[in-house]
Amino acid sequence: MKQRIQKIITLNVNGRDYDISVGEGRTDMPESETLADTLRDRLGFTGLKVGCGQGACGACTVIMNGKAVTSCMMMTMDCDGARIVTIEGLADAVTGELSGLQRSFVENCGYQCGFCTPGIIMTAQALLEKNPEPTEEEVREALAGNYCRCGTHYSAVESIMAYVEQKKKEKEGCAQ
Ligand code: FES
Numbered sequence: 001m002k003q004r005i006q007k008i009i010t011l012n013v014n015g016r017d018y019d020i021s022v023g024e025g026r027t028d029m030p031e032s033e034t035l036a037d038t039l040r041d042r043l044g045f046t047g048l049k050v051g052c053g054q055g056a057c058g059a060c061t062v063i064m065n066g067k068a069v070t071s072c073m074m075m076t077m078d079c080d081g082a083r084i085v086t087i088e089g090l091a092d093a094v095t096g097e098l099s100g101l102q103r104s105f106v107e108n109c110g111y112q113c114g115f116c117t118p119g120i121i122m123t124a125q126a127l128l129e130k131n132p133e134p135t136e137e138e139v140r141e142a143l144a145g146n147y148c149r150c151g152t153h154y155s156a157v158e159s160i161m162a163y164v165e166q167k168k169k170e171k172e173g174c175a176q
Pocket residue numbers: 049050051052053054055056057058059060061070071072073
């Protein structure tokens with residue numbers, strides 16, 4: 001028997017629209033699916049990680065409509081029409097070149113195992129979009145919800161601050 005499609009919702013992920021049918025059919029998305037599972041398992045954005053699944057570690061952070069959110073705590077059903085950016089959306093879409101913020105993590109050894117890193121970078125990215133020149137204290141405050149089990153919080157903060165300083169220098173160079 002043919003399954004009835006209850007609803008089609010659309011997510012815009014990294015600039016591309018994805019239509020998702022919600023229902024009870026084999027390929028439909030159940031109403032109870034979290035955004036983290038939809039992004040990872042249904043759409044293939046496996047850069048975000050699921051650690052606690054309870055909103056406590058920040059590993060699943062993505063940017064939704066300009067704000068950093070923990071995707072394990074959101075029902076995809078409630079995200080219809082949302083604009084979402086995942087870690088995959090930061091690199092250059094054509095060349096694959098990492099963003100300046102991502103490069104700064106590589107250059108400053110901002111991670112160990114890397115499990116928490118996509119979430120930390122997305123939290124930092126959301127902060128920098130609102131406040132391009134944050135203080136170290138503001139960065140630490142923004143990262144309060146991101147847990148790193150390897151203990152690389154310090155080098156993550158250093159990586160972000162190195163990027164902020166570099167952007168400041170570039171700006172000053174342009175102004176001269
Ligand atoms: S997996 Fe979402 S906050 Fe930990």
